[in-house]
Amino acid sequence: MAVQSTTVAETPLVQAISTRKHRTLWGDVWLRYRRHKLALFGTIVLLILMLGTFVGPLVYTVSPEYIDIMNSSLPPGADHPLGTDDLGRDTLARNLTGGRISLAVGIVAMLVAMVFGTFIGILSGYFEALDNPLMRFTDLMLALPQLPLLLVIIMLFRDTLRAWLGLELGIFVLVVAVIGLLGWMPTARVVRGTVLSLKRKEFIEAAVCVGTKESGILWRHILPNVLSPIIVSATLGVAAAILTESALSFLGLGFPSDVPTWGRLLFENKDFMTQNTWLIFWPGLFISLTILSINFMGDGLRDAMDPRGRQ
């Protein structure tokens, strides 16, 4: 009787386990991410913005540079969906190409910061001898005044790089490199902290015992485990980089006038904003929406990748 009752009770559970779909780590993360409403909203908005800026100019073929003085400072209308600026250039076309550059700067600068931050973080977390010097270096970098230094470096080296790499690419490389190289410190600290706690875990000890090479341990065991804090800080890094680039362009020290980024559009249209408020409304709205969406996504990812939330 007793034997029977246990089998009856166990059968549905056994069935449930065998029929449950195999779940992967990233599948799990996605499941939980999907439940975060704001993050999902952010993802959709950002996807629309990215699609619009990367594919949009191919569909909406109006030139962002075409000057049409007769039709200047128009409000949004049938011919120009978002209106025109003081020279009659189409606002929608300019915002689309501008967004392409703003988003590209954000993503590439974030990649630079992540590569650098992860590298420094793993090294100082794993190798005790490197920890102190690298962390002092990080502290030093954190004590540098970000925005003033960015402005100075860009102003000073703009012409040199422009001569080397051409007008547009030169400034792109410079802006991306400087934002990336001044923005890796928070990532390095987070990664170092995670590596320090991972290092004492049994699976690392086991890997050492089996005689895995140090590079193997770092690459195969440590790196995959620090991926979630890196992804979260990468998301927030994109937002920070886009904000910084916009700020630089807004101060007139970012991209030159023929490269319309969102920040640049705010800068060059702010003198005409009393006549045509739309000119500053659109780029400002796009920057804010992008940052908002990315921040929501960051929140969602942090919750979704927190191992304590796994079921």
Add this chain to the structure above:
Amino acid sequence: MSNYLIRRTITAIITLFAISFVVFGVLELAPGDPTSALPETIRPEVRQMIREAMGLDKPFLVKYTLWLRQFFYIEPVMLVQNALGTQILDPDTTVRLSSWGSRGTPVFDLIAERVPQTIWVVGLAYIMAILIAIPLGVISAVKQYSFVDQIGTVFSVLGYSVPTFFTGLLFIIIFSVKLKWFPSIYNTNLVVNDWASFVLQMKQVIMPVTVLGFFQAAALARFTRSSMLDNIPMDYVRTVRAKGFRERYIIIRHILRNSLIPVITLIALGIPTIFGGAIITEQIFRINGLGALLISAIQVNDIPLIQTVVFIFAFLIVLFNLVADVIYGILDPRISYS
């Protein structure tokens, strides 16, 4: 504690020297030439003499040491001199740190002209941010998920997603252009000597302060909220409650006091960043403060002025990091330094 303080101060000084080296080095690498702005008619040998007189042909380390001497010795002494009205340094032999532009005006005189505006705006903005953020954070935490909490969340998210250069422009359009309540350009020459001029001063300062303060308040409110939420489930709170005190008293005298420890540290750490943020706000509202000075110096390639202003920003960061650490140690007796 005093041991820790000494160690911490020494680290700060070393950091400061390293930063000064970086700042000076970056600008030395720069390809600019101060004589390039002079008229073409000046002959090359005269040009060379000008460069020599400016000390540009000297090796890097000599220039660096000279700059350090000027920054840390001559200028502070000059300040004391001006304050006391005495003569300490010989005016004929001392070389002050001079700007390349502005007909060689000493850099510190230029900075002294600009600091009051920046401090006035930044200071008011920070006070406003604190006055908004702390009550908002406390209410959001005590009444978690309530209407106020929701509003607070939206406010914070907007605060750090909408860049100040957009809110600033929107404010100008709404409040200066459409409603004509406040002027859009800051008038530095305004002398405050009676009630009417004081009102004018408040009117011109209110928009930049709101824009800057809003941005700072957003992060601060979130931080206060989460710090309060950390403390609410603590045992000591339960003890106080068990003693039968009023809820208000518990929140203000016990939870808030403990929650404010990290918040105060964050406030101290935030002071230098708000100076950095003021660079943008000053451009929007045309305030001729320290940030505007830096931008104009960058545009004319005035290296000594840039070096000094950037270094002052760095100095503020290091100083307030130190202050934050010390405050934390004083306020939280659980932290032990050994």
